[in-house]
Amino acid sequence: MNGHCLVVDDDAEIRTSLKTYLQGFGWLISTAADGGGMRQAMAAAKPDVIVLDLMLPGEDGLALLRWLSTQPDSPPVLMLTARGDTMSRVVGLELGADDYLAKPFEPRELVARLQALLRRANKGTPAQDDTRTLRFGRWRFDRLARQLVSPDDVGVALSSAEFRLLAAFVQRPGRVLTRDQLIELTRAPGVEVNDRSIDLAVSRLRAKLGDTAREPSVIRTVRGEGYLFDAEVSAC
Incomplete structure (x- = not known):
């Protein structure tokens, strides 16, 4: 088992395909279509990593990143962005996203990035932003x-x-x-x-x-x- 990944995307086809693909690599997968669904899923079982689409109905991915930054021990986040949407990527990284992929992407690359995020989280040694x-x-x-x-x-x-x-x-x-x-x-x-x-x-x-x-x-x-x-x- 790799870990528990929460996929947040309003596209049902993407949620289903990612769930099937990632399960093939030993991931436990939860899915959500929006911010409310994300919070419910996290309350039911805290994920080890989150795949978060920035283009969501209601609260967008950037608003959810801000919310996650206020939560204790929030999991690492890999955000999905539109190709060429440089400003959103920059803002997302500044708000605390740990990695990003531009759509369309290779699913195998997503797996590699999630595994890297999980390894980093398991090390338990992230540097504090305010440490001199x-x-x-x-x-x-x-x-x-x-x-x-x-x-x-x-x-x-x-x-x-x-x-x-x-x-x-x-x-x-x-x-x-x-x-x-x-x-x-x-x-x-x-x-x-x-x-x-x-x-x-x-x-x-x-x-x-x-x-x-x-x-x-x-x-x-x-x-x-x-x-x-x-x-x-x-x-x-």
Whole structure:
């Protein structure tokens, strides 16, 4: 058994097809067509992860994300968005969504992302948004001072791009982040970010962490998907 997934989508065909497909991978599935149904399903049995469509009747997915953010120990959320709906994806991530997929999507990719979210949740080590200094391995990262401190207690200078990239990684340990996600998470006003600039920033950050692309110990490449920050993160 993978875990309990709640699928929230007003399209009955999508709910049925996802339920059948995910059950084939060992998931326990509940479904809901709207916000009221989601709350009822969660009251009956708390899910391990939620698949949430943003385009819902009544309360939309963004309103439900806001509500979930007020609930104690709310499960991770993978939101479904319309392809090209960049603003909704950005707002959704800012409101606390943990991942997203654009419709139409490959069901197998959904399975992989849900499994990654479940692994991350089971680690029980998400970094707190308001924690100034975080630790991973023997490294320390002061997000307010924008300073990375090595295991030898030496400060390591970070460029703005490297700082934004590391900040995105430490908030999402154990989770595969696509280049598109990293672009949205690290974008700064007036700065052009693309796949190539993400790859370059990853390469430079790896070098400062003593990582190599051939034998990475912290930032791993997941072929065909993106990058994964493979370290437990805790507050100092």
